[in-house]
Amino acid sequence: MxxxxxxxxxxxxxxxxxxxxxxxxxxxxxxxxLIAPDGTQDFESNTDTAGFFLGRGILDEEELLLFAIAPQYRMQGLGHVLLKRFIAEARANHMARLFLEMRRDNPAGHLYAAHGFREVGVRPAYYRTPGGSRIDALSQELVLDDYAGT
Ligand SMILES: CC(C)(COP(=O)(O)OP(=O)(O)OC[C@H]1O[C@@H](n2cnc3c(N)ncnc32)[C@H](O)[C@@H]1OP(=O)(O)O)[C@@H](O)C(=O)NCCC(=O)NCCS
Structure with a gap:
């Protein structure tokens, strides 16, 4: 939290x-x-948590509901490490497909694309900002059978 x-x-x-x-x-x-600031899951020698993911599985499909690295730990590759782990664990859990939804233009899109996620749908004007403007939601999918690994 x-x-x-x-x-x-x-x-x-x-x-x-x-x-x-x-x-x-x-x-x-x-x-x-969870990921610690040094990229491990060792929370005995690390006193802070750098990031986390939350995924929901239904049969052989899993949705990445939440994915975040705390601001002070960004741009150090921790997002890559954690996403790779999420995908590897899903594979070990025999998931066939992964899904996620993100705001258009979220820099996270670069990270997801690097790990093989592809856009499969758009919800136009799904997010509303307090200023009243609207932003599309992009649905992305990773078919694990096609995933070569990064
Ligand atoms: C998206 C997020 C998880 C990235 O975490 P991170 O630890 O900074 O990611 P990494 O350091 O592993 O970087 C991954 C790649 O994305 C790029 N990147 C990350 N944040 C970026 C930004 N704000 N602008 C441009 N590129 C960015 C990095 O340069 C890197 O690219 P590379 O592979 O070509 O070197 C983090 O910014 C975050 O928690 N954002 C807020 C929550 C969020 O939006 N989550 C996603 C919801 S769909």
Whole structure:
């Protein structure tokens, strides 16, 4: 939750609250992963959490619901490390396809593309900013059978 509170721009309402996260983990077929500032999952020698993901699996498909690196740990490759781990774990869990939805022009698109995600749909004007402008949501998919690994 400490990363959640720091990572998402407040104007889009993307961050979840503690109750939403705990409900998802208890009853929602969800799993999560954490990354420490040194890129490991060693939270004995690391006192802070740098980022996390939350994914929801349904049969052999999984949606990446939340993915974030805290601002002070960005641009150091941690997003790549964590996304690679999310994909590898999904593969180990026998998932066939991964999905996610993102705001058009989110820099995260560069990261997702680097790991093989491809645009499969658009929800026009899905997000509304407090200023009243609208931003499309892009649906992206990664078919794991086609995934060569990065
Ligand atoms: C998107 C996010 C997870 C990236 O985390 P990160 O640790 O900075 O990512 P990395 O350092 O591994 O960088 C991954 C690539 O994206 C590029 N990148 C990351 N943030 C960028 C930005 N703001 N502008 C331009 N490029 C960016 C990096 O240069 C790198 O490119 P490269 O592979 O060509 O070197 C992070 O910015 C974030 O948490 N954003 C807010 C939450 C969010 O929008 N999540 C996604 C919801 S769909």
């Amino acid at each position: 400490s990363v959640m509170e720091r990572a998402f721009p407040p104007e889009f309402g993307e961050a979840w609250n503690r109750r939403q996260v705990s409900d998802a983990l208890i009853v929602g077929n969800c799993r999560y992963g």
